[in-house]
Amino acid sequence: MSGVRVLVGTRKGAFILTSDGKRERWDVSGPHFAGWEVYHLKGSPADPNRLFASQCSGWFGQIIQRSDDGGKTWTQPGTPPGEQTTPQGAPKAESNKFVYDTSSETGKPLTTHQFFDGKQHPWEFKRVWHLEPSLSDPDTVYAGVEDAALFRSKDGGKSWQELSGLRGHGTGPKWQPGAGGMCLHTILLDPSNPKRMFVAISAAGAFRSDDAGETWRPINRGLKSQYIPDPEAEVGHCVHHIAMHRSRPGVLFMQKHWDVMRTENAGDLWQEVSGNLPTDFGFVVDVHAYEPETVYVVPIKSDGEHFPPEGKLRVYRSRSGGNEWEALTKGLPQRDCYVNVLRDAMAVDSLDKCGIYFGTTGGQVYCSPDAGNNWAPIVRDLPAVLSVEVQTLP
Amino acid sequence: MIRVVLPPHLRGLAHIAGEVQIDIQGAVTQRSVVDALEASYPMLRGTIRDHVTQQRRPFLRFFACEEDLSHESPDTPLPDEVVSGKEPLLIVGAIAGG
Numbered sequence: 339m340s341g342v343r344v345l346v347g348t349r350k351g352a353f354i355l356t357s358d359g360k361r362e363r364w365d366v367s368g369p370h371f372a373g374w375e376v377y378h379l380k381g382s383p384a385d386p387n388r389l390f391a392s393q394c395s396g397w398f399g400q401i402i403q404r405s406d407d408g409g410k411t412w413t414q415p416g417t418p419p420g421e422q423t424t425p426q427g428a429p430k431a432e433s434n435k436f437v438y439d440t441s442s443e444t445g446k447p448l449t450t451h452q453f454f455d456g457k458q459h460p461w462e463f464k465r466v467w468h469l470e471p472s473l474s475d476p477d478t479v480y481a482g483v484e485d486a487a488l489f490r491s492k493d494g495g496k497s498w499q500e501l502s503g504l505r506g507h508g509t510g511p512k513w514q515p516g517a518g519g520m521c522l523h524t525i526l527l528d529p530s531n532p533k534r535m536f537v538a539i540s541a542a543g544a545f546r547s548d549d550a551g552e553t554w555r556p557i558n559r560g561l562k563s564q565y566i567p568d569p570e571a572e573v574g575h576c577v578h579h580i581a582m583h584r585s586r587p588g589v590l591f592m593q594k595h596w597d598v599m600r601t602e603n604a605g606d607l608w609q610e611v612s613g614n615l616p617t618d619f620g621f622v623v624d625v626h627a628y629e630p631e632t633v634y635v636v637p638i639k640s641d642g643e644h645f646p647p648e649g650k651l652r653v654y655r656s657r658s659g660g661n662e663w664e665a666l667t668k669g670l671p672q673r674d675c676y677v678n679v680l681r682d683a684m685a686v687d688s689l690d691k692c693g694i695y696f697g698t699t700g701g702q703v704y705c706s707p708d709a710g711n712n713w714a715p716i717v718r719d720l721p722a723v724l725s726v727e728v729q730t731l732p
Numbered sequence: 733m734i735r736v737v738l739p740p741h742l743r744g745l746a747h748i749a750g751e752v753q754i755d756i757q758g759a760v761t762q763r764s765v766v767d768a769l770e771a772s773y774p775m776l777r778g779t780i781r782d783h784v785t786q787q788r789r790p791f792l793r794f795f796a797c798e799e800d801l802s803h804e805s806p807d808t809p810l811p812d813e814v815v816s817g818k819e820p821l822l823i824v825g826a827i828a829g830g
Contacts, residue, residue: 432774
């Protein structure tokens with residue numbers, strides 16, 4: 339029977355949750371990288387046993403980890419040939435070098451962005467928020483980082499090069515940090531067009547490349563953000579997350595700071611589809627594996643109160659691509675619940691009955707094995723959950 | 733032989749159980765010790781000092797012989813007790829975050 343592997347990044351390590359196709363009984367492994375923040379883990383679609391993890395710390399910086407056995411063992415990619423071990427027998431490795439491209443040959447050197455005080459501030463690498471493995475090559479993986487930039491590794495995570503056309507395309511000096519920092523948190527690869535990719539940055543907005551990441555343009559027309567000087571500016575919007583259905587990669591759904599949005603044309607124009615949501619603030623958005631018009635969000639009360647309205651944890655589902663939303667509550671706490679669900683903490687599997695997963699800052703990871711009708715916690719007491727990804731295994 | 737004590741997170745990252753002992757050719761300074769440490773344990777590059785600036789990361793401190801050496805020049809010779817191996821160089825994660 340096929341199964342699922344749920345990859346959970348938390349404030350204090352990574353956890354891997356596995357189950358068969360029923361998704362009723364779960365094995366929990368972890369914490370991996372105990373004591374470190376793990377912003378994101380994701381498996382390669384081209385080799386599901388190859389996982390990449392972003393391990394970081396305010397004290398010790400950024401580490402990239404890789405597993406080639408589905409998360410049983412981990413190593414930092416980059417052990418030099420012929421130099422297999424340290425004096426203690428561990429693999430030698432260095433995989434954490436993220437250096438912004440300032441060369442005149444490969445991009446337009448760009449050294450500052452807007453800071454909280456309105457002045458220009460130099461780009462400073464802080465951490466990797468999101469890892470997006472290539473759809474076809476297990477050695478290629480993209481990294482979205484803070485301060486916002488896009489990096490790519492073509493050697494399995496050993497070395498990283500910036501795709502500097504994103505920072506260098508011209509609007510960079512107008513980007514500024516959101517409350518969580520100036521992070522590139524969303525990377526979407528178009529399964530029908532290897533040259534097309536999307537990224538999203540807080541607080542800059544969404545961007546698209548049609549030449550495999552060499553050049554970029556903002557795709558924020560239709561967004562309206564009342565909290566910035568020009569609500570309809572080309573950049574400056576605090577986009578929280580974007581989701582795509584693989585069968586219609588030109589249709590995207592966005593959870594903005596406020597507003598749930600939709601585009602029919604790969605971001606050329608966005609329309610609001612918040613409809614009857616109790617609040618259109620939130621972080622996550624995702625799409626059903628087989629129904630491209632079925633979309634999920636978790637409304638959060640406001641930017642000042644990062645918890646569900648009325649203390650009721652509710653996932654909202656639209657079967658019409660937005661505007662008309664229904665609350666999904668069965669199995670979720672409907673009183674005294676004041677957790678948040680962060681931007682990368684929702685995922686869907688592709689079993690016959692699509693499973694939906696999300697994690698909370700209270701350490702719960704919930705699963706619905708029936709597209710949102712019924713929910714149950716897989717685990718209740720992890721550290722605050724930063725990200726949730728799921729792999730559907732044969 | 734220079735003795736170095738790393739914080740637990742970095743010992744775990746480098747698979748080190750206790751103190752690290754390293755040989756230094758030439759002057760024994762913060763820079764030469766970290767250089768030698770990174771040569772033996774490449775996974776530590778970027779975790780003690782920044783990849784690009786080579787500056788000590790803000791929340792790490794260097795101590796030896798009950799002295800805070802964090803603001804010394806990285807090229808200042810370390811105390812004789814560290815050079816002789818009598819005392820370790822302590823690389824400490826700052827208590828921060830409340």
